[in-house]
Amino acid sequence: MDWLTFIAYLTKSLVWPIVVIVGIVVFRQPITTLVVSVKRLRYKDLEIELVAPEEATEQETSAIVSYLQRSPHSFQWFRENTDFQYTDADFEKLISKYPQMLEKITIVSRDETKRKTEPGRPGMRLTQDAKEKIKDALAIRRT
Incomplete structure (x- = not known):
């Protein structure tokens, strides 16, 4: 394996994590809004209902x-x-x-x-x- 092949393989392996991290940093505000607005999560038989703390009535x-x-x-x-x-x-x-x-x-x-x-x-x-x-x-x- 020569150095050019090594760099190509390394770049191919690291591109998707870098894209994910940059995407999270760039879109952190919309992602935060989306996560906070989630009220219920379902996965197969597991269902979790998320309730936000209520303000004083x-x-x-x-x-x-x-x-x-x-x-x-x-x-x-x-x-x-x-x-x-x-x-x-x-x-x-x-x-x-x-x-x-x-x-x-x-x-x-x-x-x-x-x-x-x-x-x-x-x-x-x-x-x-x-x-x-x-x-x-x-x-x-x-x-």
């Missing part, structure tokens, strides 16, 4: 607001004391979805028995405007 948002009317809470508090099993990222998405109503804060708690302050935990509270709107709505409702 209006009822869930209302429940979160009712908890926050009393006082600010950490994301951890919501996971431990309610049915909301959101990740911190899910709570942050909720805050970014409703910036006029919710704001992110850091909750620092103090344990008086141990005289120790726990490091800050991410949390949220109602914005001042949201508190005033709720207060006004409750005042109108009572009259």
Whole structure:
């Protein structure tokens, strides 16, 4: 085998992987959109249904607001004391979805028995405007 035959054979072997890699790089956005839009996969007897995580519904948002009317809470508090099993990222998405109503804060708690302050935990509270709107709505409702 001379060197020209070797290079021709090597090129023939490497062309299709290079074309695939270049195609993935060039069409990565349409491929990503296509993969995300797939809801169900079937192969012979195997069927997999893919479900995207749902965003918070209006009822869930209302429940979160009712908890926050009393006082600010950490994301951890919501996971431990309610049915909301959101990740911190899910709570942050909720805050970014409703910036006029919710704001992110850091909750620092103090344990008086141990005289120790726990490091800050991410949390949220109602914005001042949201508190005033709720207060006004409750005042109108009572009259």
